[in-house]
Amino acid sequence: MSSSDPAQRRSRLGDPGERRLLFADLHNHSLHSDGRGDPERAFGQLREAGLDVAALTDHASIPADRLAHLGLDDYPHEQALAVARYAPRSIDDEAWKRTAEFADAHDVPGEFTALRGFEWTEPWLGHVNVWFSQQYVPVTTPGRLDGLHDFLTGTDPSALFGYNHPGREPGRLDGFSRSLPDVDRREALTRRMVALEVFNRTYDFLFEGTDDGHRSPIAECLDAGWRPGLIGCSDEHGRTYGLVGKGRTGLWAPEHSRAGVRATLEGRRTYATREVGLRLDATLDGVPMGSDLRTGRTAQLAVDLAGGGYDGHAAQLQVLGSSAFADRSGGGGAGGVHVVATATVTVGEVSTITVAVPDDARWLVLRVGDPQRPFGATHPRAHSGLGWALGYASPWYLA
Numbered sequence: 577m578s579s580s581d582p583a584q585r586r587s588r589l590g591d592p593g594e595r596r597l598l599f600a601d602l603h604n605h606s607l608h609s610d611g612r613g614d615p616e617r618a619f620g621q622l623r624e625a626g627l628d629v630a631a632l633t634d635h636a637s638i639p640a641d642r643l644a645h646l647g648l649d650d651y652p653h654e655q656a657l658a659v660a661r662y663a664p665r666s667i668d669d670e671a672w673k674r675t676a677e678f679a680d681a682h683d684v685p686g687e688f689t690a691l692r693g694f695e696w697t698e699p700w701l702g703h704v705n706v707w708f709s710q711q712y713v714p715v716t717t718p719g720r721l722d723g724l725h726d727f728l729t730g731t732d733p734s735a736l737f738g739y740n741h742p743g744r745e746p747g748r749l750d751g752f753s754r755s756l757p758d759v760d761r762r763e764a765l766t767r768r769m770v771a772l773e774v775f776n777r778t779y780d781f782l783f784e785g786t787d788d789g790h791r792s793p794i795a796e797c798l799d800a801g802w803r804p805g806l807i808g809c810s811d812e813h814g815r816t817y818g819l820v821g822k823g824r825t826g827l828w829a830p831e832h833s834r835a836g837v838r839a840t841l842e843g844r845r846t847y848a849t850r851e852v853g854l855r856l857d858a859t860l861d862g863v864p865m866g867s868d869l870r871t872g873r874t875a876q877l878a879v880d881l882a883g884g885g886y887d888g889h890a891a892q893l894q895v896l897g898s899s900a901f902a903d904r905s906g907g908g909g910a911g912g913v914h915v916v917a918t919a920t921v922t923v924g925e926v927s928t929i930t931v932a933v934p935d936d937a938r939w940l941v942l943r944v945g946d947p948q949r950p951f952g953a954t955h956p957r958a959h960s961g962l963g964w965a966l967g968y969a970s971p972w973y974l975a
Contacts, residue, residue: 625818
């Protein structure tokens with residue numbers, strides 16, 4: 577897709593808000609934590625790689641002076657404690673300040689959006705990116721999410737956050753639970769949990785951990801009641817940023833600025849891909865991806881899929897949902913994910929298919945697969961409609 581052609585940055589599905597497509601990488605590291613890249617050069621490299629939006633999100637981890645004092649009063653067993661003691665190097669106040677300076681120097685509204693963020697890094701529980709915050713917080717409650725929740729609801733109630741490489745760490749972010757005792761806090765956090773990485777580096781996390789008996793972390797997170805958009809990130813730790821083949825995010829943004837990026841994340845108008853220049857937009861009964869949906873037993877799925885070097889090639893549309901209803905129908909729910917509908921389409925064309933929506937579906941996700949390439953990772957053998965994932969649209973949340 578040509579970044580110089582404005583028409584290629586507009587959806588063919590129509591949008592009264594006249595949104596334009598921006599390509600983003602919202603998760604990267606530098607010498608400020610455990611990366612090898614120069615933080616002063618990172619934003620320039622990301623722009624040169626063709627990205628429109630980029631973030632540096634170095635680790636905010638367990639402080640080094642606390643590691644020696646961790647114990648079983650923090651963690652449920654010795655294995656968890658051992659993992660925690662390998663916490664990566666954490667940013668400090670000076671690194672946080674310098675990252676803001678680098679981002680401000682490279683941020684040019686209308687041309688390139690540079691963001692500062694941090695990755696809250698609990699080695700056993702999991703990692704969480706935080707954007708649009710004025711402060712950062714290290715892991716103050718090892719083995720628990722409490723410190724992060726306190727920061728997000730008290731210290732910086734305007735920050736947005738998302739779950740990274742879900743299911744990779746053994747604690748699986750407390751089972752992706754939303755079980756906070758305070759209902760108001762739980763709902764506030766749900767509104768601001770705007771992103772879930774389905775691509776991290778080169779990996780597809782749809783079935784992460786299912787070979788160990790877990791459900792899909794994507795399904796588990798959505799079933800828990802979180803309502804994120806789906807994103808892809810390179811999670812770069814090397815010296816070169818913006819490498820081809822790693823995760824990135826498509827943003828259907830109202831404007832090319834920090835405010836526009838924030839509004840896009842809050843509206844869940846995002847999709848995940850690993851393919852440079854791939855455009856993906858989708859509606860169900862005219863409702864954009866990332867939105868609440870009220871529908872009957874059938875819905876019309878419209879998909880604008882183009883670019884990424886795939887025009888003219890076949891792709892498979894796969895509408896996914898929770899396996900809660902699939903298990904009763906006798907299959908299709910391997911790994912906690914049910915394939916609700918599939919159709920083969922041609923990349924470069926606008927496609928429309930009819931989807932039979934299960935009565936008790938709580939969410940639906942569009943996965944676009946390349947049937948000519950293998951999945952590329954461990955996956956349940958019984959699962960249908962796989963192939964290499966070209967992209968994931970953000971979920972529709974059914975009322």
